[in-house]
Amino acid sequence: MRHIISILLENEAGALSRVAGLFSARGYNIETLTVAPTEDASLSRMTIVTVGSDDVIEQITKHLNRLIEVVKVVDLSEGSHIERELMLVKVRATGKEREEMKRMAEIFRGRVIDVTDKTYTIELTGDVAKLDAFIEAIDRALILETVRTGVSGIGRGERVLKV
Amino acid sequence: MSANEELTGAEIVVRCLQEENVEHVFGYPGGAVLYIYDALFNQDRVKHILVRHEQGAVHAADAYSRSSDRIGVCLVTSGPGVTNAVTGIATAYLDSIPMVILTGQVPTHAIGLDAFQECDTVGITRPIVKHNFLVKDVRELAATIRKAFYIARTGRPGPVLVDIPKDVTAKKAVFQYPAEVPMRSYNPVLKGHTGQIKKAVQMILSARRPMIYTGGGVILSDSSRELNELVDMLGFPCTNTLMGLGAYKASDRKFVGMPGMHGTYEANLAMQNCDVLVAIGARFDDRVIGNPADFAKHQRQIIHIDIDPSSISKRVKVDVPIVGDVKEVMIEVIRQIRATDVRPDPRALADWWKQIEEWRSRDCLKYDRSSEKIKPQYVVEKLWEATGGDAFITSDVGQHQMWAAQFYRFDKPRRWINSGGLGTMGVGLPYAMGVQMAHPQATVACITGEASIQMCLQELSTCKQYRLPVKVLNLNNGYLGMVRQWQQIEYGSRYSESYIEALPDFVKLAESYGHIGMQITRPADVEGAIREALSRKDRTVFMDFLTDPAENVWPMVQAGKGLTQMLLGSEEL
Numbered sequence: 257m258r259h260i261i262s263i264l265l266e267n268e269a270g271a272l273s274r275v276a277g278l279f280s281a282r283g284y285n286i287e288t289l290t291v292a293p294t295e296d297a298s299l300s301r302m303t304i305v306t307v308g309s310d311d312v313i314e315q316i317t318k319h320l321n322r323l324i325e326v327v328k329v330v331d332l333s334e335g336s337h338i339e340r341e342l343m344l345v346k347v348r349a350t351g352k353e354r355e356e357m358k359r360m361a362e363i364f365r366g367r368v369i370d371v372t373d374k375t376y377t378i379e380l381t382g383d384v385a386k387l388d389a390f391i392e393a394i395d396r397a398l399i400l401e402t403v404r405t406g407v408s409g410i411g412r413g414e415r416v417l418k419v
Numbered sequence: 420m421s422a423n424e425e426l427t428g429a430e431i432v433v434r435c436l437q438e439e440n441v442e443h444v445f446g447y448p449g450g451a452v453l454y455i456y457d458a459l460f461n462q463d464r465v466k467h468i469l470v471r472h473e474q475g476a477v478h479a480a481d482a483y484s485r486s487s488d489r490i491g492v493c494l495v496t497s498g499p500g501v502t503n504a505v506t507g508i509a510t511a512y513l514d515s516i517p518m519v520i521l522t523g524q525v526p527t528h529a530i531g532l533d534a535f536q537e538c539d540t541v542g543i544t545r546p547i548v549k550h551n552f553l554v555k556d557v558r559e560l561a562a563t564i565r566k567a568f569y570i571a572r573t574g575r576p577g578p579v580l581v582d583i584p585k586d587v588t589a590k591k592a593v594f595q596y597p598a599e600v601p602m603r604s605y606n607p608v609l610k611g612h613t614g615q616i617k618k619a620v621q622m623i624l625s626a627r628r629p630m631i632y633t634g635g636g637v638i639l640s641d642s643s644r645e646l647n648e649l650v651d652m653l654g655f656p657c658t659n660t661l662m663g664l665g666a667y668k669a670s671d672r673k674f675v676g677m678p679g680m681h682g683t684y685e686a687n688l689a690m691q692n693c694d695v696l697v698a699i700g701a702r703f704d705d706r707v708i709g710n711p712a713d714f715a716k717h718q719r720q721i722i723h724i725d726i727d728p729s730s731i732s733k734r735v736k737v738d739v740p741i742v743g744d745v746k747e748v749m750i751e752v753i754r755q756i757r758a759t760d761v762r763p764d765p766r767a768l769a770d771w772w773k774q775i776e777e778w779r780s781r782d783c784l785k786y787d788r789s790s791e792k793i794k795p796q797y798v799v800e801k802l803w804e805a806t807g808g809d810a811f812i813t814s815d816v817g818q819h820q821m822w823a824a825q826f827y828r829f830d831k832p833r834r835w836i837n838s839g840g841l842g843t844m845g846v847g848l849p850y851a852m853g854v855q856m857a858h859p860q861a862t863v864a865c866i867t868g869e870a871s872i873q874m875c876l877q878e879l880s881t882c883k884q885y886r887l888p889v890k891v892l893n894l895n896n897g898y899l900g901m902v903r904q905w906q907q908i909e910y911g912s913r914y915s916e917s918y919i920e921a922l923p924d925f926v927k928l929a930e931s932y933g934h935i936g937m938q939i940t941r942p943a944d945v946e947g948a949i950r951e952a953l954s955r956k957d958r959t960v961f962m963d964f965l966t967d968p969a970e971n972v973w974p975m976v977q978a979g980k981g982l983t984q985m986l987l988g989s990e991e992l
């Protein structure tokens with residue numbers, strides 16, 4: 257099963273490698289990992305998307321909690337939550353494809369953020385399925401480059417992860 | 420000294436050690452730590468023990484912790500000093516031993532430039548420490564060292580490393596040792612959940628075939644007294660793992676021996692056939708429960724008490740998990756049992772004991788006592804007799820380790836010092852040094868093999884320098900015995916590279932270091948030799964026992980097999 261794990265950790269050098277090292281040392285899977293400081297600069301917020309059985313996920317959260325610099329861990333997928341990912345796609349945009357590409361971006365509520373006479377760079381935000389769907393929808397041969405941030409997640413409503 | 424006087428980083432390090440009441444530091448100098456060595460030179464409260472190899476320093480500090488209520492500390496230089504220490508750190512980590520390792524680092528401005536004797540210490544040691552720090556600012560040095568000691572000894576203990584660049588040891592700051600170091604991200608749970616404890620007590624009191632299984636956690640939390648009380652008030656059988664020997668007194672009938680790969684027949688059968696298994700400070704290690712699928716096939720309810728939530732339901736599903744300090748939890752369990760009149764059904768318990776005694780009567784540890792050759796088991800038995808069962812025993816890794824665990828019957832905790840988790844050959848002699856430093860008056864014996872002893876042999880020189888009167892019992896079978904045993908059983912007796920040729924003359928070797936060397940070749944001389952060696956109270960004695968090369972450790976549960984599928988002797992091969 258796919259799980260989204262949110263972690264609050266001390267914003268200290270090396271904290272990221274402790275988390276990453278834990279996953280590789282114990283053979284856990286990382287699909288995406290994002291991290292950045294929070295409004296409190298002494299804390300970082302990390303979102304990890306991982307896949308594993310319930311037993312494995314239980315071990316992952318326990319081991320994350322064991323890391324000295326980890327303040328809090330929640331499995332967002334245990335309750336209602338929102339996930340978003342940002343993708344930048346650079347595509348070949350010439351001739352009649354130029355118009356078509358713009359139209360597709362609009363359908364997916366993307367924005368064209370950089371333009372040359374031969375290319376567009378499209379910015380797209382959404383959950384993983386939406387970004388995947390966009391890639392499927394356009395002609396693959398036109399894709400020059402894609403960059404994805406990985407998933408960020410947050411609980412819905414009053415569900416808050418805070419110190 | 421006035422309140423605001425500034426000290427150098429090196430002086431701060433030494434002051435921190437003094438504040439922590441550290442009496443001994445095991446170490447080895449080098450460029451990056453010379454300021455610290457200079458600061459050590461200028462005081463006499465913290466004594467430094469100069470080893471002959473950094474691995475020895477870490478093992479000695481580790482054993483200092485294992486055998487006492489103090490924390491072992493070691494100090495090594497950057498680069499090769501650190502890489503030499505790695506084996507020792509991993510050894511302590513796998514057995515959850517509290518320890519503080521101070522390492523020198525190249526100056527902050529040189530970090531990352533492949534400087535002379537630079538290595539990424541924090542990176543190399545990250546997976547084998549409870550935590551580590553790189554101190555880049557001298558003003559953070561004292562608080563960081565304070566944190567290191569705090570983290571090492573609390574919760575599930577473990578080694579903590581502090582990496583200190585050379586320039587940080589030269590710079591100055593006001594010294595202030597914080598009384599507390601609150602950490603929002605680190606708050607170990609001590610008290611067990613009351614509801615869970617209640618459930619556990621009910622389960623214990625309604626057990627018909629109970630079994631108490633304890634590990635290193637009982638030793639680490641100093642709760643041997645509570646364990647003895649619990650077992651004695653209930654009259655339940657008890658087994659201690661390799662890491663937990665001595666937690667319950669081995670001389671009592673209720674002790675059924677060690678469980679696991681080389682555990683006793685009765686302990687393994689009781690582990691499998693009990694209806695309630697109470698696991699305390701133990702982690703269902705693969706060497707203890709054998710094949711987990713086979714283990715789980717046997718129906719029983721399991722209570723698991725441990726300080727580390729990640730140890731619970733890691734390898735075996737349990738029914739009543741209790742996260743907490745095993746000492747506090749046991750105190751509460753005992754209190755609740757006292758508060759009720761309910762007791763386990765005495766007839767059921769008597770029947771269970773009858774069954775266990777029947778298993779015990781197989782006498783699974785028997786060996787040939789009429790042999791012309793020295794049997795290694797016999798040496799350990801005689802050592803046990805000659806020391807009244809009251810010595811500190813260290814061992815290396817191999818057959819001799821198992822014989823020591825099986826035949827030296829430990830009645831007290833912290834007397835049996837060995838590498839259970841990592842299984843590091845070479846620990847025996849430095850372990851004995853660490854124990855002897857912590858207990859100068861005690862009898863300390865190292866039971867080793869001719870292969871293991873050669874992995875940290877250089878420490879004989881340290882024994883000489885500090886007059887450490889450890890007694891080395893080399894059970895010399897001329898083989899990598901444990902490897903040979905596996906090859907005999909699982910690889911068609913093809914003894915690939917398990918024979919050690921070109922052994923030194925251990926007697927001369929010991930003598931060349933200024934110690935007493937003895938070689939014992941006949942069973943009749945074993946006891947006399949041990950007694951003579953023990954009488955040389957102020958000397959290091961190396962006893963080289965030429966033992967039966969064909970002897971194997973029994974019982975044996977082969978890797979991957981179920982606990983009850985035990986081989987009991989060579990006749991079964």
Ligand SMILES: Cc1ncc(C[n+]2csc(CCOP(=O)(O)OP(=O)(O)O)c2C)c(N)n1
Pocket residue numbers: 815816817818819820842843844845867868869870871872894896898899900901902
């Ligand atoms: C550092 C290290 N290398 C290799 C091993 C694998 N190993 C385990 S036991 C053993 C043989 C030990 O021989 P010896 O010290 O003579 O003891 P014996 O088994 O003969 O009693 C070996 C090589 C180990 N445990 N540690």
